[in-house]
Amino acid sequence: MMGRECPKCELVFNIKPGTGLKGEDLPCHCAYCGHIAPHNQFFTKAQIEYAKSVAVRQVTDKLHRQLKRLEFSHPPRGPLGIGISLKVTTRPYPIRYYGERELETEVVCDQCTLLYSIYGAFAFCPDCGSHNSFTILTKNLELADKMLALAAGVSRDLADQLIGDALENVVSGFDGFGRELCRVAAPKATNPAEAEDVRFQNLTGARTRVQKLFSIDMTTLVAANEWEFACRCFQKRHLLAHKMGVVDEDYLQATNDRAAVVGRKIQISPEDVKRLCAAMRQLGEKLVRLVMPQPKASTPLNTHVTSKENHATDN
Numbered sequence: 671m672m673g674r675e676c677p678k679c680e681l682v683f684n685i686k687p688g689t690g691l692k693g694e695d696l697p698c699h700c701a702y703c704g705h706i707a708p709h710n711q712f713f714t715k716a717q718i719e720y721a722k723s724v725a726v727r728q729v730t731d732k733l734h735r736q737l738k739r740l741e742f743s744h745p746p747r748g749p750l751g752i753g754i755s756l757k758v759t760t761r762p763y764p765i766r767y768y769g770e771r772e773l774e775t776e777v778v779c780d781q782c783t784l785l786y787s788i789y790g791a792f793a794f795c796p797d798c799g800s801h802n803s804f805t806i807l808t809k810n811l812e813l814a815d816k817m818l819a820l821a822a823g824v825s826r827d828l829a830d831q832l833i834g835d836a837l838e839n840v841v842s843g844f845d846g847f848g849r850e851l852c853r854v855a856a857p858k859a860t861n862p863a864e865a866e867d868v869r870f871q872n873l874t875g876a877r878t879r880v881q882k883l884f885s886i887d888m889t890t891l892v893a894a895n896e897w898e899f900a901c902r903c904f905q906k907r908h909l910l911a912h913k914m915g916v917v918d919e920d921y922l923q924a925t926n927d928r929a930a931v932v933g934r935k936i937q938i939s940p941e942d943v944k945r946l947c948a949a950m951r952q953l954g955e956k957l958v959r960l961v962m963p964q965p966k967a968s969t970p971l972n973t974h975v976t977s978k979e980n981h982a983t984d985n
Contacts, residue, residue, distance in 0.1 A: 671787060673770045674796060675714040676700035677707060682714060683788045683796065684773055690784030690797035701786065701793035704854075716768035723766040734760040780805050792850045803850045804958045810843025811947045818940045834910050836943045841907040844950045845870040848957070852883070855961045859883040871908070873901045874924075884961055891956040896949045902927060903946045909936050 671684035683701040698709045713721075737758045746753035773787040782798040791806050814836040821832035848870030852859070859865035865883045870876040877888040889897050902925045909915050917930045930936060 671770050673714040673717065674698060674701075674709075674712040676703060676705055677711050678705040679703040681789070682771060682773070683793070684770060684786060685796050686785035690779065690782050690795075696797065699794050699796050699799040701788050701796055704794045704799070706799070716766075719766045720768055723764065727763045727765055730760075730763045734758070777802055777805065791846070801850075801854055801958075801962055803847050803854070803962070804954055806850075807843055807847040807954045808951065810839055810847075811951055814839045814843075814943060814947055818943055821940060830938075833938050833940055833943060834915065836940075837903060837938055837946070838907050838910055840943065840946055840950060841871060841904055844954065847954055848876060851957060851961055852880070855884070858961075860885075871904065873897075873904050880957075880961075886957070886960050888953065888957070892949055892953050896945075896952075900946060900949045900953070901925070903942060906936050906938055 672687055673682055673684055675682050679700060679702055681700070681702045695708075697706045698712045699706050700712075737760075741756055741758055743755035743757075744753050774789050775791055776785065776787045777793065777795075778785050779795040779798060779800060779802065781800040782795060784795055784797040786793070786796055792801070792803055794801050817832050817836040817839065821829040821836070824832070849868060852865045852868040856862040856865035860883055864879070868876060868879045868883070873888070881887050892900070905921055905925050909917065909921055915935045917932050917934055917936055919932060921927070921936070922930060922932065
């Protein structure tokens with residue numbers, strides 16, 4: 671991994687040379703703020719200090735060699751026995767070696783296959799500029815599938831817990847995805863400040879705000895029965911998180927779930943979670959296409975920096 675530091679937000683991310691886009695004068699995108707500039711503007715402070723120390727070492731070594739040529743020694747002579755000599759002693763200038771940071775999350779871009787690592791979870795691809803929000807959502811949905819697979823081979827009480835956890839994971843994953851999507855797309859919203867605070871734990875409320883901010887009706891992105899089913903599942907997750915899974919009047923009014931009984935535990939099946947995963951994947955994919963700004967990575971930059979210096983991903 672090779673470290674990169676954004677000249678704008680000064681945050682560090684890593685890229686894997688040899689992966690991602692191939693070509694001349696391709697720009698680098700900050701994984702966090704999306705700032706675009708040539709690769710030679712994304713050197714980390716440690717890399718710059720290392721390069722400076724190598725340059726100073728080369729200059730001082732050459733100077734030392736030249737000074738060594740001036741050495742001489744004249745033994746004592748004459749009645750006073752006076753001698754004179756010049757000896758040059760040097761100490762090499764220290765090289766400021768460094769190691770690249772190990773960051774929290776490794777990501778493979780599903781658009782250009784660049785391998786990069788970041789702090790946090792969401793980021794722009796440093797090569798093609800695409801955002802990884804849908805990739806992270808997909809990983810959360812896949813994790814829910816794995817939890818359901820585990821639930822199939824354990825006792826009833828543990829299976830119920832795993833199924834409930836899988837449902838909560840789908841909802842929290844979509845909530846995080848939706849928030850990040852609106853944050854990144856905030857500049858194109860009718861109210862950018864409000865767009866950065868949209869929550870998706872309640873689909874009905876999220877639909878109202880997304881429609882107001884981006885003129886997109888989320889109910890049109892999936893079948894009507896799937897939307898209603900998803901809203902019901904999100905309300906079930908609310909019961910699990912705040913009511914120990916026990917049905918209350920608010921749940922009945924919000925969902926009109928005829929199978930639920932006040933005071934009894936809500937029923938959640940593995941099939942429900944799988945169906946919700948499919949609906950959230952479809953909804954998320956369509957939201958990304960409609961809301962997310964398109965990356966600007968295909969246009970080379972006109973720079974005079976050599977490819978070895980400017981294109982870490984071309985090595």
